[in-house]
Amino acid sequence: MRRAVLLAGIFLGASGVRAQQEVVPMTFDQALQATLNSNETLQQAVLQKQEAEAEWKAVRTLRLPQLSIKANYLLLSDDITIDMHGVKDAITPLYGAMAEYGMFSGVPNPDPATSAVMPVLPDDVSTQVVRQQLSDGLLKVENGEWDKLIQQSQFGTVSAGVTWPLFTGGKINAAHAAARIRISEAAQVERQKTGELMSQLVERYFGLALALEAEQVRSEVLDAMAAHLSDAEKLYEEGMLAKAELLHAQVYHAQADREYKQSVRKRRVLNEALANTMAESPEIHYQPLTALFFNNNIESVDFFKQQAQASNPLLQQVGAKQQLAKQAARVERSGLLPTVAAFGNYNLANVDLSPNVSDYMAGLTLSWKIFGGTSARHKYQSARFVEDRVEQAWSKASRDLSTAIEKHHQEIQMILEQLHELATAETFADEYFRVRKKAFNEGMATSTEVTDASLAVAKVRIEKLQAMYAYDVALARLLELAGMPEMFEDFLLNQ
Numbered sequence: 001m002r003r004a005v006l007l008a009g010i011f012l013g014a015s016g017v018r019a020q021q022e023v024v025p026m027t028f029d030q031a032l033q034a035t036l037n038s039n040e041t042l043q044q045a046v047l048q049k050q051e052a053e054a055e056w057k058a059v060r061t062l063r064l065p066q067l068s069i070k071a072n073y074l075l076l077s078d079d080i081t082i083d084m085h086g087v088k089d090a091i092t093p094l095y096g097a098m099a100e101y102g103m104f105s106g107v108p109n110p111d112p113a114t115s116a117v118m119p120v121l122p123d124d125v126s127t128q129v130v131r132q133q134l135s136d137g138l139l140k141v142e143n144g145e146w147d148k149l150i151q152q153s154q155f156g157t158v159s160a161g162v163t164w165p166l167f168t169g170g171k172i173n174a175a176h177a178a179a180r181i182r183i184s185e186a187a188q189v190e191r192q193k194t195g196e197l198m199s200q201l202v203e204r205y206f207g208l209a210l211a212l213e214a215e216q217v218r219s220e221v222l223d224a225m226a227a228h229l230s231d232a233e234k235l236y237e238e239g240m241l242a243k244a245e246l247l248h249a250q251v252y253h254a255q256a257d258r259e260y261k262q263s264v265r266k267r268r269v270l271n272e273a274l275a276n277t278m279a280e281s282p283e284i285h286y287q288p289l290t291a292l293f294f295n296n297n298i299e300s301v302d303f304f305k306q307q308a309q310a311s312n313p314l315l316q317q318v319g320a321k322q323q324l325a326k327q328a329a330r331v332e333r334s335g336l337l338p339t340v341a342a343f344g345n346y347n348l349a350n351v352d353l354s355p356n357v358s359d360y361m362a363g364l365t366l367s368w369k370i371f372g373g374t375s376a377r378h379k380y381q382s383a384r385f386v387e388d389r390v391e392q393a394w395s396k397a398s399r400d401l402s403t404a405i406e407k408h409h410q411e412i413q414m415i416l417e418q419l420h421e422l423a424t425a426e427t428f429a430d431e432y433f434r435v436r437k438k439a440f441n442e443g444m445a446t447s448t449e450v451t452d453a454s455l456a457v458a459k460v461r462i463e464k465l466q467a468m469y470a471y472d473v474a475l476a477r478l479l480e481l482a483g484m485p486e487m488f489e490d491f492l493l494n495q
Contacts, residue, residue, distance in 0.1 A: 049189070099131050154352060211267035232246050248448050344360065437454075
């Protein structure tokens with residue numbers, strides 16, 4: 001906590017302008033939450049997943065019956081009629097001959113008063129009655145409508161129709177599977193972007209922490225060089241120090257001032273980069289409260305490789321592409337198979353529609369393209385080649401991932417070895433500076449020896465900070481590749 005307060009004081013006191021600007025102390029967890037809530041790259045991945053989910057909801061309806069309402073108004077070139085003059089010509093002679101020459105008997109007596117006594121009319125009366133009926137029928141035949149109107153040339157209908165696919169050769173099943181795979185793929189894209197953002201945040205957050213620590217070290221070196229220069233000037237004025245030693249102190253003071261100013265500029269650049277990652281204003285100056293860290297031990301490389309094979313989002317996306325290619329091949333194969341559907345239609349209303357037309361119809365339809373060139377077969381073969389190609393891509397991606405994990409794991413091991421060596425070097429450098437400083441004040445050491453000892457202390461401290469920063473970045477990259485970037489905070493808490 002004292003270290004954080006000291007850094008905050010340096011942060012605020014570096015310049016009069018910055019002291020008036022807003023300074024926001026922030027832990028790594030707070031920076032992470034701000035990034036996950038606001039960064040546009042991650043928001044795009046979230047929207048992509050929502051898009052895939054909406055597509056899945058649309059695909060789910062493909063198996064359901066499709067109901068539609070249609071309104072049609074048609075204009076034909078002519079009325080639809082049936083010419084029945086042939087029938088008229090065939091029966092007219094029969095009616096005429098029978099009405100004039102036919103002899104009939106056995107006609108029932110239509111008079112109720114006499115029918116009991118004489119139930120059947122006499123033959124001459126029967127003949128007369130039947131001939132009269134035939135004459136009346138002949139008159140109707142001659143006056144009948146023998147050009148029958150079936151449908152007027154203009155008519156309209158309003159109808160409701162339903163179509164229900166029963167078998168599509170596997171096309172609908174493939175569409176369902178592909179939609180589910182796209183949701184999974186979009187989720188992996190979101191995980192990938194989250195991991196990349198976490199690695200970027202580690203790089204920039206702890207980069208700013210490193211810059212602030214380096215600025216603190218450079219400030220202490222500058223103060224030490226200023227104090228040493230002051231001592232050298234006093235000794236020179238008293239004739240106890242050579243001109244060359246004074247010049248040496250002045251040169252190293254100028255170098256310390258230059259390096260301090262460079263560290264200030266670098267810190268400003270990293271502050272803006274961190275603000276960009278969190279999608280915040282670059283005018284805000286952030287004060288990292290979470291210090292650089294390292295863990296003495298991490299899991300074996302085999303552990304991270306196994307995790308990567310099961311969880312790496314990029315590898316999972318390649319696997320999703322492989323599954324999508326398989327479903328695409330199923331879609332192309334469905335073009336070689338028949339399609340069966342049930343359908344129905346009901347006329348809700350009509351204008352001048354023939355009464356001979358049924359109000360509704362229902363049935364089954366089968367469509368099977370027997371021959372349409374060889375394009376369908378070639379498209380199916382092409383889809384199978386895509387499936388094989390993606391499988392090869394997955395195999396290569398898996399090997400590349402294993403190699404990258406090996407690289408980052410070995411890098412972490414080397415950094416840990418370096419940190420252990422720097423811990424010893426730091427102790428020696430501190431003691432060496434203390435001895436040289438005391439010897440210089442007693443006139444037993446030169447200015448060069450003091451400045452060299454002071455710079456050696458600063459060099460070791462900077463190298464240690466840089467090694468810790470390299471460890472944090474390498475760890476974040478390793479966890480990102482292993483598909484477990486959220487574990488970074490566990491390593492942070494268990495340092």
